[in-house]
Amino acid sequence: MSASMPEAAGSATARPRTSNDPGASGKQPGSTTSRPLLEVNALTAGYLGIPAVRDVSLQVGAGEVVALLGPNGAGKTTTLSTVAGLMKPIDGDIRFDGNPIGGRAPERLAREGMTLVPEDRALFFDLTARENLRLAKRGDSMEVREIIEMLPELEKCLDRRAGVLSGGEQQMLTLARGLMCRPRLLMVDEMSLGLAPVIVERLMPVLRRVADELGTAVLFVEQHVQQALELAERAYVMVNGEIVLQGSAGELRRRRDLLEASYLGERAAEEAAAQPPSKEGL
Secondary structure, three states: OEEEEOOOOOOOEEEOOOOOOOOOOOOOOOOOOOOOOEEEEEEEEEEOOEEEEEEEEEEEOOOOEEEEEOOOOOOHHHHHHHHOOOOOOOEEEEEEOOEEOOOOOHHHHHHOOEEEEOOOOOOOOOOEHHHHHHHOOOOOOOOHHHHHHHOHHHHHHOOOEHHHOOHHHHHHHHHHHHHOOOOOEEEEEOOOOOOOHHHHHHHHHHHHHHHHHHOOEEEEEOOOHHHHHHHOOEEEEEEOOEEEEEEEHHHHHHOHHHHHHHOOOHHHHHHHHOOOOOHHHO
16 A cells, blocks of 8 residues: 555545556656656565565656655665666566666666666765766766856866765765766665755755756655655655655645654554644644
8 A cells, every 4th residue: 555645635545556556647746748757667676586675666757856765774775776777676667768678787778868876976086076077978978067057066176086075075976977978867865865964955956956957857865854855846755665655745745744654654654644634734
């Protein structure tokens, strides 16, 4: 079961989840196209054949920002890694621009416009920031000056080795490298991990700008729930490898009781969904 909250609904309701249920219509709220750019249907994935996520379904449209929330160990990184081709799905269907891509090599997916910004940053620490960006270039890449327009604080770091940059500067560089290839789908895993709140406040709006200016579909994992819901149009909540809650960001912000209950498990989320919104949440 997943508790689903359609946008503009007066109250949240729980309903059965189907493998490819997009909501009341084929178009997701906030999506700029009738067919989502990324479609994940009934995905089961894990390690050595042991599922870490089960029956996960989600969608992201071009120009849309979608948050994937949940406690540590919920399966969010596994989901992103499987979509990006770093892990092979055990079951289910993954489609990119309507084409099945489950099990496709990550380098091929990257050429087709999919980028994953990993949690561990994966920079070349002995190279300068500028050299790290050059490694991500291809024929239709963004110019460094375009990157600096989006991340102006990175300019002073261009000629410094990545290994001596602060955590916030390294995260800016990691995001910048992911943007170099003008991705059609940008997936960001825990961009704020270990960063001061002031740095997070500077980085998060970049994701919105990427979606608005480049038409990029953005799927991001984030622990700062309220900041994520201010940025995203929709959100999914994962607990114990399953989607237990989904809805518009606005509805989730108004129903904090439902959001908090989802972190306690699916049953708690369904019980909270059956209750009317509290006055504090309106």
